[in-house]
Amino acid sequence: MASIIVGILSGLAAVVIKNATHFIQLLLEGKLVNEYHTAFYFIFPIIGLFLVFAIVKYVLKFQPTQGIPATLFSISKRKGLMKQIQMYASLILAPITVGFGGSVGLEGPTVSTAAALSSNLSRLLHMNQATRTLLIGCAAAGAMSSIFKAPIAAIIFAIEVFSLDLTLVSLIPLLLASVAANLTSYLFFGSDVLLPFKISETFTIGDLPLYILLGVVAGFVSIYFTVVYDKIQQFFDGFTSPLKRLLIGAFGIGLLIYLIPPLYGEGFDLINNLVQGNPEKALQNSFFNIDPTNVWALIALLLGLVIFKVIASAITFGAGGVGGIFAPTLFMGSILGFCFAKIINTLSFLSNPVSESNFTLVGMTGLMAGVLHAPLTAIFLIAEVTGGYQLFLPLMITAAISFSLANYFVPHSVYAMELGRKGDLITHNKDHAVLTLMNVKSVIEKNFVTIYTEMTLGEIVHNAIIKSNRNIFPVLDRKTMQLQGIILLDDLRPIMFDQSLYNNVTAQELMKNPPAIINLEDDKMTVVMKKFQETSAWNLPVISENKYIGFVSKSKLLTAYRRKLIAFSGR
Template identity: 35%
Template sequence: MYIRFVNFVDQLNQYRQSKISNKNFLIIAAVIVGILAGLAASLLKGITHKIEHFLQTDLTWQYKYYLYLLFPAIGILLSVLYVRRFIRKGKFETGLTPLLYTISKNSSKVEPHNSYSQIITAAITVGFGGSTGLEAPIATSGASIGSTLGRFLGLNYRETTLLLACGAASGIAGAFNTPIAGIIFAIEILLPEFTIPAFIPLLLSAATAAVVAQLFYKEQLFFLVTEGWQINALGFYVLLAVLVGLYSIYFGKVNSSIKGAFYKIKNPYQKIAVGGIMLGVLIFLFPTLYGEGYITINNLLKGNYTAVISNSIFSEYSHFPAAVIVFTIATVMLKSVATLITLSAGGNGGTFAPSLIIGGLLGFIVSYTINVTGLAQVSTANFIVAGMAAALGSLMHAPLTGIFLIAEITGGYVLMIPLMITTAIAYLINRSVSKYSIYTKPLADKGELSHHEDKDTTVLNMMRLAPLVERNYLAFNENDLLVDRIAEILKSKRNVVPITTEEGKFKGVIYIETVLAQTMKPNEMSLKLADLMEEVKPVVISADLKVALRKMEQENVWVLPVVNGYGKYIGMLSKTSIFNKYRDILNQQSY
């Protein structure tokens, strides 16, 4: 049955290629990806908000509010159980970092299960109060749809990568109803190289996803902002930008600390228990940390300035401006902690939405403080919007995405100049401390990040050592006599002969020049091969290919022996096989 299906797909692709070029077909495929990603975005938002509504409104029990301490842990537990029960063959990862790795090292092959598993786990995590966002999961889901369709249609790496980016852009466009921001997100974050022909498929897929999502989910995310900005407030926008930039640095430090702490906990259920309890306590004290947190930002945009504190146990102090400011500052500092605990404990989500909430709250703190102290009178809504753009742009190292996303979802095009100023300054502050974003730093630390300005590094990152090992070299035992093996050595037409021990462990190599020299000395033909051997340090098969190439250059050799983790000989790695694979990848990437 499977073979017949594969044959049918091959015949379909051959017919399609004979009727329409890949460049033109990409447009059709992009629209299909947009439709599917738009449906996925609607489904994710719908399920998540249904769970939230049931737990917060429909569930009627006099003691239900005590369960708010447990809801986040329950959501993380269900998410982990789903992954462990239903995703056994594939690998499940959260966030945008795995997508960047897939483009850089795995030929843009996103596992198909991500198209639905990301939706299920994210909806459960966030619906039960996990303090994270839905945007990274829906971007991954859309990317999986694009990648799977590209491979199903037999497209090359570059075309599959483009469809992957179309899926991610469509996911963002569908989630926020922001097609322009979706396109810019794909260009800034995912695409290794941007070319004009790629713009049309991205445009069509993002626009299609936004339309489809609107058909099924019409709820407006944020209250629209239409009030213009005042030039005398420019200095305060700069102050906000500095604060957001400094906070983004703090976020990075907290990110490393919390992930490092949870990494030491090996038992997944212990992680859930520790993370769930910590998260439950934080949400109990600071209700704004529950779920995505967009409701609070919406209330603030509408002028309800006590929304942050009003539903907490400190609500009786909501009429004191100082209490509102202090409580909001505490909420901002703990939002990153709650988000990272949710993710580290096993929940699914991303830092996309939390960065918006953090930036919005920082904008509120600055503007509210200015107004209350009488320094000036500024628009609180405008500062909230500017803070969101600055936080997103600095944390993700994607300033254009931050600017256009916020402008689209709030209608704040009249604030374009403040958005540009705050986002640029916050981004530069973060970039001055950290060369990489929170998404790219883990890959950069491992040497697995694509460098768009360095084509060689990008291609080498996509290559693995193991498939390039040549295993057809004749290997001989160190105790073998030269006279017994010389005929086989000369017939092998190899200039290097690997030598092993009785147990198969690599010992060294004999060069053909040495063997030929010995043929001129008939009296020494009874020597053991070990007597002619030269020691060469092998490379482990799990090593990075760039390490092997560097070793070849340092030792001025064309081939290197390859061993397993126990030192047993496997085969030889040659520059010829590396260069051939390099050329194949370059050909795959060209239209």
């Protein structure tokens, strides 16, 4: 029942965000730009981003992060708990960002909104962490199912991106949520779909080498997408002033969209034009006076869109806009596939021309697999929304090659890049996932008697050994409280009863270096476990800002791991 409710709420969130965005876009682009002047392409994104900035600062007083990364973070580090404000922040800000021309998508904000709704519903129903995580997955499946009317691909998306375990227990709620969201979408939109296209040209085995080559090209373009996106985000992160980020980003995206109008908004109109064989519509209102009948000029402009779309998207995010990168990925992939086929047909080295529509669809799959690291989602989404199941073989080949190539050079998707670098990412590896959910601070023990470097053997015996029930002692510098070494009780036993040494031997002479040190700021639980495995130690000291904090024992670590595994599995 909860999954059905989540599915309906996800569908409603998608309806609200989509309708609000299209209303704003139709009002602005359809009236002012077409009837007055294309200079509005420069003005609208700036106005939109300033509106988002004002609403965030003075109304919401909360800066929502990117939808899917924020949801992944809540699962990894917040036990699936999301703030109530996340239920409506993206609902307000995403339509303004995209409707005014921000070059991003609506899928991420829809998933984020639906995930926040499901998270707070699970809190209301007092559900445990495992069930809450599953409901968030149901929300993601529902959001994607409602947007694309692709219920099977939506379930696969939730499993791939959110690393859910596919069991019968989890499959039924995902199915129910996906179907409920899909029906909600039909209730409001009827049979309208984002990609209204049916495959008419079948796959021929002679095109197989070309699809392999397309997979390679898509893989390298995926790497370009990820690297450029990351670099631009790091550039904007370097500014401490939000206003400075806003000014640079807003004027940057305004200029880009004025020069290249197809970068305005999501870009699904251009995708549909390419799939239906009307690429010249991509040149409308262009700043550059290019003849659309010139094939090479057309290809050059379209490839320019591939190069600049990721830049426009990253700048939109850097300026404070709210959106997603799912739509930009489809946008770039469709152009890539179309241009690939167009170049082949123009060069005319084949006896029969290849299907430009089919390559457009497969290009979307290739880039989605490489950028999002979701090859199964990419395959089933394109196949499901277009009825292109006869393209399954090229879809699989291109997605597999693109994903493998991108994954080799960039181990994490755009969604998971920052979390992956920090070691905070949940993966399908259950052992790694459980360790990621654990917190190092929760297993630190502080009931160790400390020894200072200048203490004599006699002082150690009377002030430490007699008073402690542990067999390991940290040795600290008395002034700085920094860890200098450790002393084991086994090392003291041969001399601890020799009173002639009580005043002659100091802790500095007796101590030794620990087999490894745990840094509280830098070491995640996966690293901590690896240090225990490599050193075979039973206790390891913990430092924070170079000062001694306590010890982590292997026994407590394994006990905490077992408890977290039980909670994670929901058993």
